[in-house]
Every structure is written in structure tokens, then in C-alpha cells.
Amino acid sequence: MSDRGMQEAREFLERNPDINSIDLMIGDINGVIRGKRIPRDSLLKAYEEGVCLPASLFALDINGNTIEETGLGLDQGEGDRLCFPVPGTLSRVPWQDRPCAQLLMSMYENDHSPFVYDPRHVLQRVLDRFSTLGLTPVVAVETEFYVIDRERDDEHQLQPPVSPVSGKRDRQCQVYSLSDLDDYCDFLESIQQSAMTQNLPVDTAIAECAPGQFEINLKHRPDAMQACDEAVLLKRLIKGVAARHSMEATFMAKPYNQEAGSGTHIHVSLIDSEGNNRFCSHDDNPLGNDLLQQAVAGVLALMPESMVVFAPNANSYRRFQPGFYVPMSQTWGADNRTVAVRIPGGNPAARRLEHRVAGADVNPYLLVASILAGIHHGLTHRLSAPEPVTGNAYASHPPSLPNSWIQALDQWQSNEILPEYLGQEFCRVYHANRYGERQLFMRHVSSQEYDWYLRSV
Known part of the structure; x- marks a missing residue:
């Protein structure tokens, strides 16, 4: 050492x-x-x-x-x-x-x-590619999660916790609601204080669109590995603080049938050796410059190959449903939350891409490695991005990404580009691991199957 x-x-x-x-x-x-x-x-x-x-x-x-x-x-x-x-x-x-x-x-x-199966080393393998280009990825991680009651309801299902302020159990929520943040202010303040103790750069907290659902954002880092380390540590922190407040925190992609799932959004820009954002255009184009659009094209091109990283388990695919702001096709656009890759508005000097596909259950190192692999592929091959989407991408672009665990695993087996970045041997082990878990999962009969089929077939 x-x-x-x-x-x-x-x-x-x-x-x-x-x-x-x-x-x-x-x-x-x-x-x-x-x-x-x-x-x-x-x-x-x-x-x-x-x-x-x-x-x-x-x-x-x-x-x-x-x-x-x-x-x-x-x-x-x-x-x-x-x-x-x-x-x-x-x-x-x-x-x-x-x-x-x-x-x-x-x-x-x-x-x-390096032990090639450790996801930190997988990410480093991709980051080394950017060193040869003289570019450094700047990464920020946004993670959604639910807090839930330790007690289940009368039907043994999950339920939101009782509000520490009102004493009532929340049944509805409004996105960006300040009153919902007030209800959980002690919990969120504990997260903030614990993050300060651990030097984690927690930025903002947002009440999402379901009872007990929140988003915690980490500030951007010009060190993608550090950004992922901090995302892993923040998840442990949130779970620990929730337990301290007599609740559970879950990063399941889809814990409730009728509520929105939880995602992980990744913001990426590239800086050169002088600290200049290479995605910033001189004409303040909201879609960025040619380099940004090449990066977007690469991310979109590798999106099907990466799907089993973005959605690694059985529950992950419950999240991909219409009406819950989850991208299901290879789309992009300026300041549009219905697309897979969004170019946020705001200060042109901070121009970046936002990847919006992955669930909260993702491995951050592998997620960022896959996104950066797409960016590098787009830059080095000077790919052209498709037409950006304006308006509702769900209406104009039918689902095209693998939407089941087995489809994503089959796609992984036939991948041609991503293994060159993540490593052939790692990709073999990752497939064996995920496929083996799927086999175990498929052996279990769910209560839903008894409800639907036991007496009807």
C-alpha cells in the first residue's frame, strides 16, 4: 500500500x-x-x-x-x-x-x-481508454429509493411508513413536494449529517412521485471511480440511517405494483487537460456540439448490449412500463425526460448527457463502465446520432430495448462491442452469474401464480 x-x-x-x-x-x-x-x-x-x-x-x-x-x-x-x-x-x-x-x-x-472480475477494475479498464484520448469523464450519480414500514399490511404486502409529522400513513405523494420533505426532515437531515461525517458530496434531496420515494443526488466528480465509490457508500448509509429511524430503505427497481419504480441516472461530461468541458458548443446549441452527439450515438448503439447491466435481475424488468418515465427505446433529446439519453438544459458550460435507463438495483461501477464504453465507442468511430426526439418519446417510439431478463441475457451472449471494453472473461462470468440466478428464480412458484392458475386451469 x-x-x-x-x-x-x-x-x-x-x-x-x-x-x-x-x-x-x-x-x-x-x-x-x-x-x-x-x-x-x-x-x-x-x-x-x-x-x-x-x-x-x-x-x-x-x-x-x-x-x-x-x-x-x-x-x-x-x-x-x-x-x-x-x-x-x-x-x-x-x-x-x-x-x-x-x-x-x-x-x-x-x-x-488487478482481479479482472472485480467491477472496480472493470471500470478502470474503460477509464484507461480515455487517458489515451487526453479526456477525463466527469460523473454524477442520482439514485432513487423507497423508505418502507418494517411492518407489512394485512395482506403481507409492503406499505409506506407512518409520517413522523402527521402520524398518518402516506397513500399519495406529489413529485418535488416540500411538505413530503418536511414529513421526513429528521430522516433526511440524518442522511445529510452522516454524509458530512463520511465526506460524501450529497447535493439535493427530492420527493419523488410515490409515497416514501426519494431521490438523493451526489455532486459531480472529475473521477468516475470516486463517483461510483461514493454511490456505493451512500446506498449503505441510506439503509443504515433508515434502520436508525425504524424504517427500511430499499433500492429494488419496482417494489410496488402500482407505483413508479426507482432508477439510477448518470450524468457525464468530458474535460480536457485544461479542465475545459469538451461537450460545450460555442453557439450554445441545447443539443451540444459534434463531440457530444457522437458520444450520445455511441451510448445509444451499445444500449441493447448493456441492458442486463442496467436491469440485472428479475424485478428490474417490472420497472419498464408505460406511464412511469422509464425509457424503453433508444432515444435522445434536449431537456426531455421521456428519452433514454437526455441533454439537460441550463448553463451551456455544464453541457452533459444524462443516462436514464438503469434501475436503482444496478451495480454503479458496471453501469458507468458500460455508459463510458458507449461514449468512447461513439467518439473513436465518430458515430452519428439519430434524430433527437421532441415531445413524448413513448408515443413516437415503440419499445425496442430487451424487456425481459432472458432477452437481455441472450443479447449479452451475442455482444460484439462491449466485451472489448469490459473484458471477455468478465463478460463470461457475469453472464454465468446472472443466468444462474435466473435459473434459481424460475424454480419458485409465486403467490400470483396460485391466485391466477391454481383453480382456473
Whole structure:
């Protein structure tokens, strides 16, 4: 580990003499945090020598089952790899009663080369492509989520929490409602304070269009890896703070049948070595310049190939329904929230693209890697974007993206461009992992099937 890392650890321990344990965390292929807990006396050793975790961590499905078809389990003897800290991510965990800390890790081979199945290294592989162009992606992450009651309703279904202010259970909500923010001000203030403790650049909080649904935005970063690290840490923070307030927070893409799903929107611009936004046009064109339109063209071109990243599990595809502002076709336009890639209005100096397809259940590293792969592909091949959409894209463009888990998995198998960016071997393991989870999912009979078919067929 670098001197910077060791100095960071020593200074943290000096500033926090009450800390007695540290959670070492690593995100798996699904974005689920895994890891181990160590005593404070072992922190410096973790920085200097790393810690061992099994390579099969990246073979786990959403329930922690090892998908043996990945080849990372029994076939390779359940062997360990080295994990080293991610500098800048060591912080206190303010929502816990006991004094503890947390630290992100990343996995490496025993010779210290990157472990190619770790999503952080997958993203780095794509970022290296931009270094050769002399360009740096600037990334901001917006994530939607629901807070729900710990108790289920009389039919054992999810329900919104009781408002801490009114004492009533919300049944409706208005988007951008300030009164809804007031109802949950203590919860949202706790998120803000915890984010400050952990140096997470939380920007704005928005009440979305369903009871108990919110969006938390992170400020943009000229370091895409850092932006993704912060997105992962924010998700853990929100869940922890919600539990502290006697609620649950969920990032399921579609937790309610009749309410909007939750998405992850990614904003991207490119700056050169002098810090200039290369997407900004001199004529203030709301669609940006030629470079931005080439980037849009590449993102749209790779969108079908990337769909199983944007929607990684069975529930993900429940979100893609008309009327809920979820793009279902390869569309783009200026300041239009019905399209897949939106060019936000505002200050031309901040011109960027906004990717609006993915769900809140996405792995941020893989999402950003796929989007940046599309941008790089568009730039290097000077692709031409289709005609931008004005008005309602849902009315003018029928669904064209894969809209089921199996369609997206089949598309992944036939991908030609994305594997060159993410790595052929990673793509093989990712397919095996997602396909294996689907096989397990399909073995279960749902209560809906009993309701519809048990007596009728």
C-alpha cells in the first residue's frame, strides 16, 4: 500500500481513539457489500499486507449462493485473493451505536495485478481508454429509493411508513413536494449529517412521485471511480440511517405494483487537460456540439448490449412500463425526460448527457463502465446520432430495448462491442452469474401464480 494510504490509516486511528472495529467492504458483481470485520489493531496490517477474501465472492448471486458455472467456486478450490484498501474511503459509521468504522476494498491477484472480475477494475479498464484520448469523464450519480414500514399490511404486502409529522400513513405523494420533505426532515437531515461525517458530496434531496420515494443526488466528480465509490457508500448509509429511524430503505427497481419504480441516472461530461468541458458548443446549441452527439450515438448503439447491466435481475424488468418515465427505446433529446439519453438544459458550460435507463438495483461501477464504453465507442468511430426526439418519446417510439431478463441475457451472449471494453472473461462470468440466478428464480412458484392458475386451469 502507498505511503498515502498508511498515513491515512495512522491519522484516522489517532483522531478516533474510541474506534474498536472496522468493517472491510467489497462490492460483488451485484453491488452487494460483502467483507469482514477486523479489530482496530489489525487496520495498519490490512493497509500494508492486504486481507484475504475468496475469489468466489464474485460468483455469488443476490442471495449469497455461489454460482459454480462462473468457475470461481469449487473449480478453483475456493481460493483466496488479496484485497487492499481504497484510499479516501476510511470513515466512521455514524448511524451505529457502537464506535466503528468502514473501509472499501478492491481485490487483486496474489501478484498484486488487478482481479479482472472485480467491477472496480472493470471500470478502470474503460477509464484507461480515455487517458489515451487526453479526456477525463466527469460523473454524477442520482439514485432513487423507497423508505418502507418494517411492518407489512394485512395482506403481507409492503406499505409506506407512518409520517413522523402527521402520524398518518402516506397513500399519495406529489413529485418535488416540500411538505413530503418536511414529513421526513429528521430522516433526511440524518442522511445529510452522516454524509458530512463520511465526506460524501450529497447535493439535493427530492420527493419523488410515490409515497416514501426519494431521490438523493451526489455532486459531480472529475473521477468516475470516486463517483461510483461514493454511490456505493451512500446506498449503505441510506439503509443504515433508515434502520436508525425504524424504517427500511430499499433500492429494488419496482417494489410496488402500482407505483413508479426507482432508477439510477448518470450524468457525464468530458474535460480536457485544461479542465475545459469538451461537450460545450460555442453557439450554445441545447443539443451540444459534434463531440457530444457522437458520444450520445455511441451510448445509444451499445444500449441493447448493456441492458442486463442496467436491469440485472428479475424485478428490474417490472420497472419498464408505460406511464412511469422509464425509457424503453433508444432515444435522445434536449431537456426531455421521456428519452433514454437526455441533454439537460441550463448553463451551456455544464453541457452533459444524462443516462436514464438503469434501475436503482444496478451495480454503479458496471453501469458507468458500460455508459463510458458507449461514449468512447461513439467518439473513436465518430458515430452519428439519430434524430433527437421532441415531445413524448413513448408515443413516437415503440419499445425496442430487451424487456425481459432472458432477452437481455441472450443479447449479452451475442455482444460484439462491449466485451472489448469490459473484458471477455468478465463478460463470461457475469453472464454465468446472472443466468444462474435466473435459473434459481424460475424454480419458485409465486403467490400470483396460485391466485391466477391454481383453480382456473
